[in-house]
Amino acid sequence: MNTSATSETSVTIVLTQRERFSYTRQSLESIYEHTKIPFSLVYVDAGSPDHIRRYLAAAAREKGFQVVRLEHYLSPNQARNVGLSQVKTKYVVFVDNDVIVTPHWLERLVTCAEETNAAVVGPTICISEPIHEMIHNPGGSIEIKEDWIEGTLVRHFHHKCHFKRKIEDVQDRLSRAECDYVEFHCMMVRTDIFDKTGPLDEKLLSTREHLDFCMLAAQAGGRIVAERDIIVTYVPGPPVEWSDLEFFMLRWSNAWDLASLEHFIKKWNLAEDGYFHKRYERLGFRRHKAYVKPLAKQLAFGRKVSVLERALMYLDHRLNRLVSDRYARRYPQNVAPSETETNQALATANSNG
Numbered sequence: 001m002n003t004s005a006t007s008e009t010s011v012t013i014v015l016t017q018r019e020r021f022s023y024t025r026q027s028l029e030s031i032y033e034h035t036k037i038p039f040s041l042v043y044v045d046a047g048s049p050d051h052i053r054r055y056l057a058a059a060a061r062e063k064g065f066q067v068v069r070l071e072h073y074l075s076p077n078q079a080r081n082v083g084l085s086q087v088k089t090k091y092v093v094f095v096d097n098d099v100i101v102t103p104h105w106l107e108r109l110v111t112c113a114e115e116t117n118a119a120v121v122g123p124t125i126c127i128s129e130p131i132h133e134m135i136h137n138p139g140g141s142i143e144i145k146e147d148w149i150e151g152t153l154v155r156h157f158h159h160k161c162h163f164k165r166k167i168e169d170v171q172d173r174l175s176r177a178e179c180d181y182v183e184f185h186c187m188m189v190r191t192d193i194f195d196k197t198g199p200l201d202e203k204l205l206s207t208r209e210h211l212d213f214c215m216l217a218a219q220a221g222g223r224i225v226a227e228r229d230i231i232v233t234y235v236p237g238p239p240v241e242w243s244d245l246e247f248f249m250l251r252w253s254n255a256w257d258l259a260s261l262e263h264f265i266k267k268w269n270l271a272e273d274g275y276f277h278k279r280y281e282r283l284g285f286r287r288h289k290a291y292v293k294p295l296a297k298q299l300a301f302g303r304k305v306s307v308l309e310r311a312l313m314y315l316d317h318r319l320n321r322l323v324s325d326r327y328a329r330r331y332p333q334n335v336a337p338s339e340t341e342t343n344q345a346l347a348t349a350n351s352n353g
Contacts, residue, residue, distance in 0.1 A: 011091040011110060011188070012040040014083030016076060018096035018185075019251045019286075020244040021048045023235060025055060030100045032063060037107045041065035042083045046074035049243035073247050073327070075256065076184065077200040077209050084199065093188045099234045100131050101186070109188045112176065112227040119193045119222025120214060122182025123230035124174060126167065131233040135170065137161040139179035139226025142211065144270070157270045159211060167231065174228040181214035182226055185234045189217075196220035203263040205256040207279075212264060238290040245291075246323060252286040254317065255324035284317060292316050 013031065017024070031041070045056055045067050053069065060067045068082055080094050091113060093106065105123065113121045127136035140161040147154045159181065163170055187210070197216040204212055214224055239248040250256065261279055265272055296309040 009038045009040055010089055011037075011093060011106065012042060012087045012089045013093045013095055013106075014080060014087065015041060015043045015095050015097055016074075016079035016083060017044075017046065017048065017247070018076065018098050018234070019236065019248050020098070020239050020241075021052045021247065022239075022241045022244050023098040023237070024048070024052055026235075027095070027097045027099050028059060031095070034101050034103045035106045036104065037110070039106060040087075040089060042086045043067045044074070044079040044083045045069045046079050046082075047072045047247065049241075052243075072331070073250055075202065075205040075251075077202050077204055080184070081199045081202065084194070087191055090191060091188055092191050093186065094184050096185050096234055098236065099185055099232055101232045102132060102230070105186075105230050105232060108230050109227060112225060112230075113188060113190060116176070116223060116225050118225040119190045119217050119220075120182060120224040121188040122224075122226055123186055123232050124167075124226070124228045125183055125185050126231060126233040127236065128233070129235060131235065132167065132231050133233075134166055135164055136185075136234070137183050138163060138174065138228045139177060139224075140181050142180040142215065144268075153269075154271045155269055156273055157268065157275055177226050177228060179224055179226045180218065181211055182224060184210045184213075186232045190222070193217055193220060193222050196222075201263075201267070203267075204260045206251060206253070207257055207260045208264040209260075212267070215268070238294070248290065249287065249320055249323045250327055252284070253320050253324040254283045255321070255328070257283055284313070284320065287316055287320065288313060 015028065015031075028043070041063075043056055043060070043065060045053060047070065048056070056067050056069075059065075066086065068086065070082075074082070076096075083094075084092060091110060093109065095101075109121050109123065112118065122139060124138040125136045126132050127134055138161065140159055142159045143157075145156045145158070147156070162177075162179070163173070167174070197213065197220055200209065201212055218224060239245040257279075261276055264270070265276060270276075292312045293309060296305065296312050297303070300308055
């Protein structure tokens with residue numbers, strides 16, 4: 001399908017990299033295989049290796065979508081905002097580049113938004129392979145409890161997804177429902193809500209972005225709906241290629257996680273309580289799961305050696321600090337690229353399109 005904008009096009013897909021580059025082809029081909037209504041697509045390619053850059057350039061020529069190429073990494077919200085700046089349609093759908101969709105996913109998201117007048121719509125998000133089997137999030141709830149303690153208002157934040165089980169176990173519960181948040185793995189937004197919320201918050205570098213935006217949308221009077229009988233799956237994984245490793249480490253760096261949590265607390269005037277302490281304690285858990293633990297097991301010939309694992313964790317934290325510090329030195333302006341460089345990338349993309 002040619003994805004050049006037409007008078008019938010009401011939706012633009014903004015595809016951005018989540019934590020690695022190596023799943024790009026599978027995700028993009030899934031979208032083209034399972035989407036039958038007209039759509040525009042913008043791929044924000046921020047610092048991918050040469051073979052991915054070449055693949056995207058060839059695919060864009062073949063299928064007629066737009067690539068915005070920057071030569072360095074972006075945080076997810078930075079990349080989404082770059083894509084959002086190119087959107088001229090009624091709806092935008094943010095999709096991560098490790099997501100596999102199912103037939104008619106997009107038309108059903110649009111139908112849901114039209115029928116409910118929702119500002120934000122999300123499907124049921126499944127996780128990992130085998131795809132479309134284990135639920136990660138079908139929409140969730142947010143609660144802020146307020147207490148007065150010694151004359152000071154204290155706000156305690158909590159969120160939860162409604163259920164995490166196999167699709168087959170909850171099939172009868174996968175119906176449309178209003179909720180407090182859906183996730184950026186796949187999120188449709190009525191574009192005019194950004195007139196009220198402003199762009200996505202780029203100080204949230206790696207976490208809480210979906211919660212923040214959905215809270216802002218709700219504050220602006222927007223409804224949030226989970227269309228749960230639409231299924232998509234995101235496929236997290238270790239950095240399987242060397243070209244994935246640096247971005248993976250930066251994306252899940254201690255520095256980015258801490259900065260995001262601290263900004264979220266300050267922005268929403270929240271207590272730094274057990275909810276956040278638990279997340280502080282888990283800093284680096286994705287890196288640990290992705291490559292520290294597997295490497296320790298490999299070096300110990302399949303045995304669990306706690307001392308070796310702790311030593312590798314220590315080295316990982318040191319190396320991770322070097323990666324995030326180097327990026328911050330190169331892009332000190334809120335660890336973001338300069339406005340001039342971003343505008344140059346957009347101008348190049350538009351001239352090529």
